[in-house]
Amino acid sequence: MKNHGIWNLNFLNHILDAMAEGLFTLDQDGTITAWNRAMEKISGYTAEQALGQQCGLIKCSRCYDQTQPMDISQCKVLTQGQAEAKECFIRHKDGYDVPVIKNARLVRDEKNNVLGIVETLTDLTEIKAIKAREASAKQELKKRYALGNIIGKxxxxxxxxxxxxxxxxxxxxxxxxxxxxxxxxxxxxxxxxxxxxxxxxxxxxxxxxxxxxxxxxxxxxxxxxxxxxxxxxxxxxxxxxxxxxxxxxxxxxxxxxxxxxxxxxxxxxxxxxxxxxxxxxxxxxxxxxxxxxxxxxxxxxxxxxxxxxxxxxxxxxxxPLRQRLEDIPLLVRSFIEKGNKHEDMDICNVTPDAMKALMAYPWPGNVRELENAIAHGFVLCRTREITCADLPDEVCSNNQSHTASPPGNDSFSHQPSFSPAPLTRERLVSLLYACNWNKAEVARQLGKSRTLVWKYMKKWDIPLKKD
CATH class of the missing domain: 3.40.50.300 (P-loop containing nucleotide triphosphate hydrolases)
Known part of the structure; x- marks a missing residue:
């Protein structure tokens, strides 16, 4: 039985060390009694350095003010049985602050005697870094493709x-x-x-x-x-x-x-x-x-x-918007972000068919009409993507009249926005979006070689791959 108890203890220690979250335990005097490997990584202190020390070792921002630590007897875990999980900082051994989510709970035995406190820490360093990179990328995108509230590339x-x-x-x-x-x-x-x-x-x-x-x-x-x-x-x-x-x-x-x-x-x-x-x-x-x-x-x-x-x-x-079709995806992304904030929704994009409809529509009301079309989509959308059915009728019907053609006829000749005409940069960009950047399909619809399409793209500085 004694060996069995030792095996259980070893097994428990292996479980604690396998956890991604930092975990440590305290007695009711605030002395550290257990310290897993994740805590070693998060705090910089080894278990040997931490065990027997007071919980003030990590200087948690929830427990410490600017001058001195709070007495353990005032700890909310002892007075309330637990502390709500919240973001805070702990002080790393090397002197810098580590962002974490800290949770704590009081543990009692069957007779309601206090056995100690269990605390867990989730390291937010990587998440914060990802968010910072995302914010930086968005800022760079705005810097490259926006001036004030005007968007375009x-x-x-x-x-x-x-x-x-x-x-x-x-x-x-x-x-x-x-x-x-x-x-x-x-x-x-x-x-x-x-x-x-x-x-x-x-x-x-x-x-x-x-x-x-x-x-x-x-x-x-x-x-x-x-x-x-x-x-x-x-x-x-x-x-x-x-x-x-x-x-x-x-x-x-x-x-x-x-x-x-x-x-x-x-x-x-x-x-x-x-x-x-x-x-x-x-x-x-x-x-x-x-x-x-x-x-x-x-x-x-x-x-x-x-x-x-x-x-x-x-x-x-x-x-007019019809002369800068490559700006439509950027504008749509901006209007979706704006709509999510205003409507408290989480729409991430428009479907490929919806984007094709948006690219094919002539937009007589220009950017204002496009913004209204996305707002219309927010009213009807019930998923995380705006579909063609969520857009105003004139946008969808316009797209259908472009794409539907009688069997046996050349579909290109029945697409008003892509009717035979001198090839311009705007027309080529519109075709590329409609064909999802498939240059072979664009060449087929134009009745020209794929090499010629590629040369025009180079000449007019059109990206060879979709953004």
Missing amino acids: SAAMEKVFHAIRAAADSRATILIQGESGTGKELVARAIHYEAAGGQRPLVTVNCSALSETLLESELFGHVKGAFTGAHKDRIGRFEQADTGTIFLDEIGELTPYMQVKLLRVLQEREIERVGDTRKKKIDIRIIAATHKDLSTLTREGMFREDLYYRLKVFPIRLP
């Missing part, structure tokens, strides 16, 4: 990023042109914050949202009694933006009268409140934006030519 967006950085270093008037939903306000904000770091005011005005009279008062302010309802002086948006930036969205909607008023501001850098005769100098940078073609409006006499040239000192044109 296409050649077209690289030009936009370059223009934003150049514009940020200047006080020149900027004209941003692009279709609705391409992110004109995001670009304006990126220019402002890239330059000012948020230290100067940024004021935004939508020129199409107000009537001429209200817009004049909104921009220039008014004095008391200037019109019915003007009960006190009010500063306008130009004054609010003094030393900073004013962003005039939908500038193409200005009436001829307001065009003249804005031209004077650009020429003189001074404003006059409605109902006032005094002029006030202002120091502002003006960024204007429109989805309309101002050059056409100018030729048609709908927009003043002198104002147009004053506004387009530094023009930035934003490409």
